[in-house]
Amino acid sequence: MDKALLSEIVYRYKFPKHRSHRAKGRAYHAENLSCGDIITIYLQIEKGYVKSASYTGQLCSIASFGAELLLDKLIGQPISSIPSSADLLGASGASLLKNPVRLKCFELAQLALKNHSPL
Amino acid sequence: MNRADFPVLVNHPKLVYLDSANTTLKPKAVIDAVHTYYADCGANIGRATYRLAEQATSAYDAARHQTAQFIGAAPDEIIFTHSTTYALNQAAWGLRSTLKSGDIILLSDHEHNSNIIVWQQLAAQTGARLAYLSDQPPLKNVKILAFTLASNITGQIFDHSKLISDLKKTGAIIVIDAAQAISKMPLNAAQLGADLLAFSAHKLYAPSGVGVLYANLETQARLTPLVYGSQTFAAISRQNTQLLSNFERFEAGTPNIEGALGLAAALKYLNQISMAKVQAHDQALVTYALSQLQKYRLDQYLVGRPRCQVGVLSLNHPRIHPHDFALFLDNANIAVRAGKACSDILMQKLGLGRGVVRLSFGLYTTKSDIDKFIAGYRKTMERLDG
Known part of the structure; x- marks a missing residue:
């Protein structure tokens, strides 16, 4: 994996912006049965827009990174506008986008919002 | 054992291949x-x-x-x-x-x-x-x-x-x-x-x-x-x-x-080569790996302590995800298996929902490979848990 991307992953893993135990809003849950990772995303939605967001869970660094980038983009946007992995990662994420096994980790947060009704 | 017999290792001279339990390289x-x-x-x-x-x-x-x-x-x-x-x-x-x-x-x-x-x-x-x-x-x-x-x-x-x-x-x-x-x-x-x-x-x-x-x-x-x-x-x-x-x-x-x-x-x-020598090579690697894991206090993460075993060892760190170890080890050219390794029932029994980091040996494995794995494992711990 690209070293700059790896450094960014480690940074967000050690200093997450959105990881929080203060659960506010609707909860969306997903898990990766193959590795046991779980995530719960909490969204406060007003008039269809995401006002605030946070997540909890047991996640590997790439799954955490996926949640961090997703919530970076989603806050302030319509709930219907879930970005794609390519949108989230941009050109610097090419080495991750080409790795289908780890991309599944990255997309766990997206999966929680896309495939699951709020808890 | 001769690493030169294995074209993958010749073509990837820096590769430390510790995933032979998954599949072996071919001579x-x-x-x-x-x-x-x-x-x-x-x-x-x-x-x-x-x-x-x-x-x-x-x-x-x-x-x-x-x-x-x-x-x-x-x-x-x-x-x-x-x-x-x-x-x-x-x-x-x-x-x-x-x-x-x-x-x-x-x-x-x-x-x-x-x-x-x-x-x-x-x-x-x-x-x-x-x-x-x-x-x-x-x-x-x-x-x-x-x-x-x-x-x-x-x-x-x-x-x-x-x-x-x-x-x-x-x-x-x-x-x-x-x-x-x-x-x-x-x-x-x-x-x-x-x-x-x-x-x-x-x-x-x-x-x-x-x-x-x-x-x-x-x-x-x-x-x-x-x-x-x-x-x-x-x-x-x-x-x-x-x-x-x-x-x-x-x-x-x-x-x-x-x-x-x-x-x-x-x-x-x-x-x-003779299977007796193959077995002796494998056992020597197991003994060396266990001694090095003990030396760096990584033996606390070992899954199981069998009295009699083949060259397959698994580690479970309480905080760092196995896939994160695999990611950082891969960046150091060290190939290991991470996860449940097709043993979901055993993992459930052991309470290891996220699986393990597994290193496994082959004919081409050397003590130097084990040293590199341990260095990579410790470095990952420093980066993610330090």
């Missing part, structure tokens, strides 16, 4: 054997009568002989399949008619998913009950015992000789999964008490797509084929087919010829 002799078949022969076996076809048939028969010899068996006790999983499926479904409601299929608690799921399915369809050794079921109802000879997680070698001896007296059938053990030590199927024994070529330095089911003749006679097709019958009419009575009735269709020839080349390669 040049094996790759050459596959290439030679395609370049110099290319014919199908057992059908045509021209010289190239006879050459292919003869080489394929020789591969069966070599495979039999490798596990102390007779050639007609060897059934070529596509994988260990396929071999276990042939074993299980082939025994379907021998089971009835109330019978017990007994498994160990250390099985690979492939030696669990098929038995679950068989139990569901026959009314038999699946039990694990830790359940301590009554032996009188056990009709099949299926277990792995060496764990793909802890490396533990299992000696169930007393249980096998007791079960043999009641007529139970013994099925051994030798997928991990086959490349690590000299094996004799009959001496192990196996009625059926399965392994894959690809874990034995040979190509993927070839599996082996050893079936002693007594058990073979009770076994129903899993698939039907060409080259399996003595006579055929519009309504009926009389199947052959020997191993050939289990090998319908054109087999993986090049894979079997690759297996023969791998067995020749191993025999030239």
Whole structure:
């Protein structure tokens, strides 16, 4: 994996912006049965827009990174506008986008919002 | 052992390959054997009568002989399949008619998913009950015992000789999964008490797509084929087919010829080294790895502490995800398996929902590889847990 991307992953893993135990809003849950990772995303939605967001869970660094980038983009946007992995990662994420096994980790947060009704 | 024999290691000189329990790298002799078949022969076996076809048939028969010899068996006790999983499926479904409601299929608690799921399915369809050794079921109802000879997680070698001896007296059938053990030590199927024994070529330095089911003749006679097709019958009419009575009735269709020839080349390669030396190499690596893990206090993360094991070790760190270790190790050119390694039931029992980091050794593994792994593991801990 690209070293700059790896450094960014480690940074967000050690200093997450959105990881929080203060659960506010609707909860969306997903898990990766193959590795046991779980995530719960909490969204406060007003008039269809995401006002605030946070997540909890047991996640590997790439799954955490996926949640961090997703919530970076989603806050302030319509709930219907879930970005794609390519949108989230941009050109610097090419080495991750080409790795289908780890991309599944990255997309766990997206999966929680896309495939699951709020808890 | 000569790393130069393995083209992948020549082409990737910095690679530290510690995933041999997943699949082994192939020596040049094996790759050459596959290439030679395609370049110099290319014919199908057992059908045509021209010289190239006879050459292919003869080489394929020789591969069966070599495979039999490798596990102390007779050639007609060897059934070529596509994988260990396929071999276990042939074993299980082939025994379907021998089971009835109330019978017990007994498994160990250390099985690979492939030696669990098929038995679950068989139990569901026959009314038999699946039990694990830790359940301590009554032996009188056990009709099949299926277990792995060496764990793909802890490396533990299992000696169930007393249980096998007791079960043999009641007529139970013994099925051994030798997928991990086959490349690590000299094996004799009959001496192990196996009625059926399965392994894959690809874990034995040979190509993927070839599996082996050893079936002693007594058990073979009770076994129903899993698939039907060409080259399996003595006579055929519009309504009926009389199947052959020997191993050939289990090998319908054109087999993986090049894979079997690759297996023969791998067995020749191993025999030239000698399995005793292979085992000694593996054990020396285990001893060294354990001492180094202890030296750096990483032994606290070891999963299981078997007294007797093959070169497979797993680590579980309480905070760092196995996949994160794998990611950082990969960036240091160190290939390991991370996750549940197809052992979900054992992971559930051990409470390891996210799995483990597994390092496993092969002929080409060196002490330096183990040093690099430990350095990489420690560096990952510093970066993510520091």
